[in-house]
Amino acid sequence: MSFPWANEYKPQNAVTKWVDERLPLPRLVYNAVGAGYPVPRNLNYFWNFGVLAGVALVIQIVTGIVLAMHYYASVDGAFNSVEHIMRDVNAGWFIRYAHMNGASFFFIVVYIHIFRGLFYGSYKAPREMIWLLGVVIFLLMMATAFMGYVLPWGQMSFWGAQVITGFFSAIPLVGEPLRQLLLGGFAPDQAALNRFFSLHYLLPFVIAGVIILHIWALHIPGSSNPTGVSVKSEQDTVPFHPYYTAKDGFGLGIFLIAFVAITFFAPNLLGHPDNYIQANPLSTPAHIVPEWYFLPFYAILKAFTVNFAIPFTGIVLIEAKLMGVLAMFGSILLLFFLPWLDTSPVRSGHYRPLFRKFFWYGLIPSIVVLTYCGAQPPYTQWVVLSQIAAAYYFAHFLIILPIVSRIERPLPLPNSITEAVTGKPLQTATA
Amino acid sequence: MVRLIAFLVGVFFSGMLLIGLGDTIIGAIKEPAVPTAEHEFHKMPLAEKFPHDGPFGKYDKGQLQRGLKVYSEVCSACHSLNLVSFRDFAALGYNEDQVKAIAKGWKTEVPSINPETGEPATRPGIPADRIPSPFPNEVAARAANNNALPPDLSLITKARANGPAYVYSLLIGYEDAQPAELLKKFPDAKTPDGLHYNPYFANLNIAMAAPLTADDQVTYDDGTKATKAQMAKDVAAFLTWTAEPKMENRKSAGWAALGFLLIFTVLTWMSYKSIWADKKH
Numbered sequence: 001m002s003f004p005w006a007n008e009y010k011p012q013n014a015v016t017k018w019v020d021e022r023l024p025l026p027r028l029v030y031n032a033v034g035a036g037y038p039v040p041r042n043l044n045y046f047w048n049f050g051v052l053a054g055v056a057l058v059i060q061i062v063t064g065i066v067l068a069m070h071y072y073a074s075v076d077g078a079f080n081s082v083e084h085i086m087r088d089v090n091a092g093w094f095i096r097y098a099h100m101n102g103a104s105f106f107f108i109v110v111y112i113h114i115f116r117g118l119f120y121g122s123y124k125a126p127r128e129m130i131w132l133l134g135v136v137i138f139l140l141m142m143a144t145a146f147m148g149y150v151l152p153w154g155q156m157s158f159w160g161a162q163v164i165t166g167f168f169s170a171i172p173l174v175g176e177p178l179r180q181l182l183l184g185g186f187a188p189d190q191a192a193l194n195r196f197f198s199l200h201y202l203l204p205f206v207i208a209g210v211i212i213l214h215i216w217a218l219h220i221p222g223s224s225n226p227t228g229v230s231v232k233s234e235q236d237t238v239p240f241h242p243y244y245t246a247k248d249g250f251g252l253g254i255f256l257i258a259f260v261a262i263t264f265f266a267p268n269l270l271g272h273p274d275n276y277i278q279a280n281p282l283s284t285p286a287h288i289v290p291e292w293y294f295l296p297f298y299a300i301l302k303a304f305t306v307n308f309a310i311p312f313t314g315i316v317l318i319e320a321k322l323m324g325v326l327a328m329f330g331s332i333l334l335l336f337f338l339p340w341l342d343t344s345p346v347r348s349g350h351y352r353p354l355f356r357k358f359f360w361y362g363l364i365p366s367i368v369v370l371t372y373c374g375a376q377p378p379y380t381q382w383v384v385l386s387q388i389a390a391a392y393y394f395a396h397f398l399i400i401l402p403i404v405s406r407i408e409r410p411l412p413l414p415n416s417i418t419e420a421v422t423g424k425p426l427q428t429a430t431a
Numbered sequence: 432m433v434r435l436i437a438f439l440v441g442v443f444f445s446g447m448l449l450i451g452l453g454d455t456i457i458g459a460i461k462e463p464a465v466p467t468a469e470h471e472f473h474k475m476p477l478a479e480k481f482p483h484d485g486p487f488g489k490y491d492k493g494q495l496q497r498g499l500k501v502y503s504e505v506c507s508a509c510h511s512l513n514l515v516s517f518r519d520f521a522a523l524g525y526n527e528d529q530v531k532a533i534a535k536g537w538k539t540e541v542p543s544i545n546p547e548t549g550e551p552a553t554r555p556g557i558p559a560d561r562i563p564s565p566f567p568n569e570v571a572a573r574a575a576n577n578n579a580l581p582p583d584l585s586l587i588t589k590a591r592a593n594g595p596a597y598v599y600s601l602l603i604g605y606e607d608a609q610p611a612e613l614l615k616k617f618p619d620a621k622t623p624d625g626l627h628y629n630p631y632f633a634n635l636n637i638a639m640a641a642p643l644t645a646d647d648q649v650t651y652d653d654g655t656k657a658t659k660a661q662m663a664k665d666v667a668a669f670l671t672w673t674a675e676p677k678m679e680n681r682k683s684a685g686w687a688a689l690g691f692l693l694i695f696t697v698l699t700w701m702s703y704k705s706i707w708a709d710k711k712h
Contacts, residue, residue: 041712083514083586086677093677094684238710246703253696260692264685265486268589276590276674277582286633305451320451327444334440340433380459384452391448398441402434422711 002219005234007035032219038237039244040225042421046120047223047244048251049113054211055252056106061204063099064148071151073197075190078153079278097267103145104270105259107293110141118338119359121228121347126221128339133214135335137207142294142332144203147196149291150188154275159288161188161196170322187281227420228347229413236417287377295374296367299386300393301328302378327390334397341397344405346413354408358400366392468620472613474604474630476596481668486686489679490672492524497651498669499523501662503537504649505642506584509576511564514585515673518558522676530558539563577625579638588667589674595667597631602663604631605641 009030011017020027030036070089072081085092114134117123123131146164150157165188168179184191222231231237238244262269270292274285290298304324307316318326334341349356366389373386414420482491499520502512517534525533540553541560556563566572573580588594609628613620622628626636643659651657672678 041710043712080514087514087519093681097681238712242706243710246699246706249699250696250703253692253699257689257692257696260685260688264681264688267681273590273592273594276586303448303451306447306454308447323447330440330444334437337433337437341437343434380455380464383455384459387448387452387455391445391452394441394444394448398437399445402437 002031002036002222003038003231003234003237005237006031006038007239009034009036032215033240033245035239035241037219037222037240038231038234039223039240040231040236040417041238041243042225042227042417043223043244043247044226045251046112046116046226048248048255049109049116051248052109052251052255053106053113055255056102056109057204057207057211059102060099060106061208063095063102064201064204066095067099068201071197073151073193075153075193075279078151078193082152094263097263101259101263101267101270103148104291104293105255105262106141107145109255110138111293114138115364118363119349120224120226121342121344121349122224123339124342124347125339127218127224129217129220130214131339132336133210133217135332137210137214138335139332140203140207140210144200144207145291145293147200147203149275150193150196151200152275153193153279155277155279155283155285156272156275156288158188158279158281159285160290161192163288164290165192167325167328170319170325172322224347225417226348226350227414227417228351229415229417229420232416233418289375292371292375295372296370297328297331297374299370299374300331300390301325302374303327303383303386303390305383305387327394331390331393334394338397338401342401342405344408344410346410351411351413352404352408353411354404355401358396358404362392362400363396366390366396468613468617469634471616472610472630472635473633474600476593476600476631479596479599479664479667481595481664481671483668483671483678486682488682491668493653493655494665494668495523495672496525497649497653497655497662498665498667498672500651501643501649501666502584502669505662506666507538507562507565509565509572509581509639510584511566511581512562512585512673513564513583514561515676516559516561517556519676523672527558534558534560537563539565542567577638581639584670584673586674588671594674595671598670599663599667600631601629601637602641602643602666603660604629606630 009020009024009027011020011026016026019025027036067085070081070085070092072078074081082096085096087093089095117131117134146160150161165179165183168182169175171178180186183189184195222237225231272289272291289295301324304320304327307320308318308323309316344352344355346352349359369385369389370393373382373389376382415425419425482488482494502510517530517537520530520533521527534556537556541556541563543552543554544550545552566575569580588598591597606628609620609622620635622636626638627640628635629637643662646656646658648659649657649662655661675681
């Protein structure tokens with residue numbers, strides 16, 4: 001792994017030497033995120049978001065552990081224990097608002113990180129495994145965030161849990177028993193709340209584990225870069241430290257300013273007022289919506305309105321509800337196949353004129369529309385818009401992308417990263 | 432193979448969505464959505480400004496004290512304030528003795544037991560007590576209120592969109608009769624007996640009768656004229672405080688954090704620039 005010109009870790013004194021011979025952990029860190037990791041010199045700010053996602057996870061774990069010290073997972077006590085944290089625990093309001101908005105910021109940075117990968121073709125050979133692990137992390141994040149939102153046991157917590165676990169009942173035959181088995185009851189109740197709390201505490205550490213694999217897999221081929229051209233010589237790279245630690249430090253400052261601005265001055269902006277009402281299984285909110293980061297998928301779920309049936313017979317093969325559920329999961333699972341759907345050898349969207357058009361004028365608007373429509377009541381205009389956008393979303397990945405990769409004529413690529421940056425051709429190394 | 436299966440799946444999903452699209456449009460043409468009275472006559476909360484608005488906003492303690500008076504003399508007849516303790520009133524500018532006096536003089540006593548017989552009893556409040564509920568339980572609350580349940584008000588301004596303005600608008604938004612236009616257009620949307628027309632309420636008909644009925648219903652200690660609008664505004668401010676008692680700590684900590692981060696970001700930007708100074712990228 002890594003490049004032959006990578007700096008080598010040299011223990012500076014007797015102690016680090018002693019440690020290095022017995023457990024070379026400092027060496028591992030040095031090679032992973034230190035001066036021993038050569039990185040392309042031309043990364044733009046979109047490459048900050050991987051590190052930021054890691055920071056967001058750490059914020060969530062630290063604030064979450066403190067919250068768990070004061071939280072009480074009971075259908076009678078959960079809501080009030082959160083208010084106890086907000087009112088009586090020292091700086092509890094800060095810990096809780098930071099955790100609540102930290103989830104949103106985690107998704108913001110991860111979405112930008114994913115779109116970076118989509119545009120610059122980071123999922124292509126030899127980086128498929130990094131991408132696959134990334135999709136696994138994304139799925140785990142969604143599960144964790146959903147279960148975390150249930151814990152305060154407000155109205156949206158309860159009814160969100162009711163809707164999401166209801167997906168299982170769409171499965172033919174075994175659906176309803178399976179749902180009851182998973183919930184431990186007929187509806188979300190004490191049993192469900194306890195297991196959600198347990199899993200909500202467990203999954204972040206699973207995510208941390210998969211992130212280690214994600215970074216491990218990254219260090220086999222090394223980081224991609226905006227040109228998509230592979231690293232050819234030492235001139236193309238800089239050591240991660242100090243070059244990218246400094247740049248990531250600056251990016252972290254900007255991220256934290258945005259995070260602090262929302263957490264301290266508009267902490268409930270991204271939440272829903274109904275979750276400040278204690279859960280009441282007998283009173284359904286007028287309009288159940290998930291957190292903003294699930295809205296595109298929620299819109300896809302709701303966009304399927306007709307059964308898949310044999311015409312003129314009335315025989316229904318797949319009900320609309322089941323199809324919505326399949327499509328919703330499918331919209332994420334299809335990302336697993338992306339490296340094999342997009343067969344263009346050119347990685348970066350910069351050099352792919354046709355791909356770029358579909359990306360900016362097709363994929364991005366369709367996801368924006370789905371996010372917006374996901375929050376709207378089921379009026380005709382929103383249903384129509386989300387059906388068009390969802391149809392495009394699936395067509396983009398499953399139909400358009402494979403065809404584009406085949407017919408597109410890419411722009412000429414620079415010969416090397418150094419040439420792209422300096423305008424001068426790479427000096428060939430003389431032996 | 433992957434691409435063939437993907438293509439078929441893509442055609443299936445996108446196709447079903449487009450069939451659904453056609454179905455939605457045909458459905459909308461055949462049976463256009465019927466407008467409802469809620470849809471056309473519901474009003475968004477008035478754009479009312481409060482001293483605690485904005486990143487520099489602070490609570491006006493005089494206003495919170497007036498709001499507490501409105502709550503204790505009007506709202507507390509039906510609405511509980513379960514998450515607030517008497518001791519919390521120190522934040523409104525009352526000293527320890529005043530808090531004790533408020534707790535002791537509260538019109539509902541705190542549920543307790545008789546220390547000798549163990550029979551249920553009540554005792555006067557102390558600062559450590561939560562504000563006692565006006566009703567012992569939900570059944571009693573519904574029985575006294577025509578089967579409607581008066582919600583707890585501790586978090587009401589966070590549990591409604593644009594909460595403080597909503598509470599204010601709702602309290603002054605009662606109309607004696609439904610607009611004639613509404614009844615003309617929606618003859619079935621007549622306010623049922625026992626409910627009250629209020630365009631700021633989601634479905635226009637609220638079980639609560641107008642609580643603020645006349646000016647000077649509450650006598651303010653600080654000489655402020657107790658108009659209906661003034662009382663509504665003061666109690667809305669008070670309920671903002673009950674929902675978010677740590678707001679001032681939050682905002683001042685926020686400015687400190689932003690100041691720190693600004694310096695941090697400038698320093699990291701400078702080190703980024705100097706480290707990369709001789710590296711074209």
